[in-house]
Amino acid sequence: MTTDAAAREIPRYTVAVIGGTGPQGKGLGYRFARHGHDIVLGSRAAEKAEVSAAEVTSRLEGVAGAGAARGASNADAIAAADVVLLAVPYDGHDDLVASLAADGALAGKTVISCVNPLAFDKRGAHGQVVKGGEGSAAESAQELAPDATVVGAFHNVSAVGLWSDDDFLDEDVIVVGDSVEGKQVAIDLAASVTGREGIDGGKLRLARVLEPFTAVLISINRKYKVHAGIRVSGLDAH
Structure with missing residues (x-):
């Protein structure tokens, strides 16, 4: 069931965006901050993250109720946050998550993965097979940070759309996970992107479907020269 964000008061979160200097991470961070959450963009190099945070802060000038944005090293960003968003390329993903989890920095945190294991060849984008089809980036992150x-x-949200001037994007955010409480955090944050709460899509293993589906959207976008998203119909009656 989708819910208009105005129908209930959504908690204010502090979100560490790991991969916050990339288009997806910076765009999601901007959306969260635009709608009242505080963000810490993380990077291996704090100076690089600070530059991206300054760009977000500039975009937020004059936006009533906006949250704060700053940059930090990955470790410092995680330490300062309630929620961690993984918005990094799949290449090197496992090594990065393992290193972040090694000292217990992720323990007790809600970690949201928007990582898509994709590959590209002369026929276009396609999903990589993770663990013989029995895994996903999100499941790997859970195994590495138990x-x-x-x-x-x-x-499935377009980085171009995230960085646009539109107040909200005309699409839905599907959330998967094995924790009701963890999913609720992502469902809440989705309202900063679409103006309505995210949709509970089921268990974490269904990330195996959501992650490679991004390749379909890339194909649609190239064909029609748009920035397509996903809308789920039939929920308003529930």
Whole structure:
């Protein structure tokens, strides 16, 4: 069931965006901050993250009720946050998550993965097969950080749309995970992107479907020269 964000008061979160200097991470961070959440963009190099945070802050000038944006190293960003968003390329994903989890930094955190294991060849984009079809980036993150609560969300949202001037994007955010509480955090944050709460799409293993589906949207976007998203119909009656 989708719910208009105005129908209930959504908690204010502090979100560490790991991969916050990339288009997807910076765009999601901007959306969260635009609608009242505080963000810490993380990077291996704090200076690089600070530059991206300054860009977000500039975009937020004059936006009533906007949250704060700053940059930091990955470790410092996580330490300052309630929620961690993984918005990094799949290449090197496992090594990065393992390093972040090694010292317990992710323990007790809600970790939202929007990582898409994609590959490209002369026929276009396609999903990589993870663990012989029995895994996903989100599931790998949960295995590598067992003391965190990992959910999958925001896989199919266009980075171009996120950085646009539109107040909200005309699409839905599907959230998957094995924790009701963890999914609720991502469902809440989805309202910053679409103006309505995200949709509970089921268990974490269904990230195996959501992650490679991004390749279909890339194909549609190239064919029609748009920035397509996903809308789920039939929920308004529930």
